[in-house]
Amino acid sequence: MDNKSASNAIRAAAYWFIDGLPEMVSGGVMVLCGGIGLALWAAGLRGLYPLLGFPGLLLLGKDRDVIEFLKARLTYPRTGYVRPPAESGDVPPRTIGTLASLSAPVADKSITHFRYNTVVPLSLAALWTNVTDQTWIWPPTVCGWVIVLYLWNRKLERPYRWWEALPLALAGCALVLSNLPRNLRPSAALTLSGAWLLALGGGKLASYLRTHPRPRQEGACA
């Protein structure tokens, strides 16, 4: 988020996403889960389908360590370091609420809503594709889902641009209208959502590395 008027806390939380690594890690986990589902289906082990979520949960619990590890090796110290934002729902106490209350209400501590506003809705949407075979219901549902995702995140630390959300809506519609067997749709949708996040993160990482050359040494301090 380049908005200079955003609070220091939102800008700090947005900084976590500056190099695209959080999207890439979450997208990678989703692709992995979807891939496992597709492999189980191909191997005819459909009874093990409910196990699909376990690697995802396990990896998402450790995603911050993975992101920190990658940031330390790939992107640090190009534009500096700031403490990773807290997860939404784990809000630390306020210390400077008095001045913040003078202007419009904004989050006064660095918090990320990414997991709950993007990863969880995409995973739930993927599972939901198994609900019905009524094809007419899917185009408005998928488009509506993507619009909600876009609007929901618009004023938060990781906003999407409309042209970033558009491919997800189009690919989602194509997927649910295709002749894929109903049982296969959740895995395919999960893989597709993960690939979308991976592509967003990958593009951002490439652009970040190109525009921020590695400094010779860390900035000297007091």
Added chain:
Amino acid sequence: MTGPAQEIAELDRMVHEPARLSILMILDAVGEADFLYLQREGGFTQGNLSSHLAKLEEAGYVKIQKTFKGKLPLTLCSLTTKGERALSGYSQRMLSILHTKAAGAVAQPKTVRKRSAPAD
């Protein structure tokens, strides 16, 4: 000296300086950050930021730690409890001054209208 003027005179000058206030507010919001982040966010030059951080560290408002991120050195800055208290006290005092000023501004137009009435 009484009222708001005295309150202004009693403001903590270590916090009141705009660059230092900006550093303290950033650190209060983010928890901890390194030199490069503060430089980028505050729009400081390296020398300017170094000098303000040195003053804040000397006053005990900011803690500066040398650590490692992977194999690279990392200089982390964070607020101390004293710094948090100073910033909170400053914001409360400033808010009270601004409230007094705002209350005065609301009362003023009525007085002006009363004075201009006889001229009509």
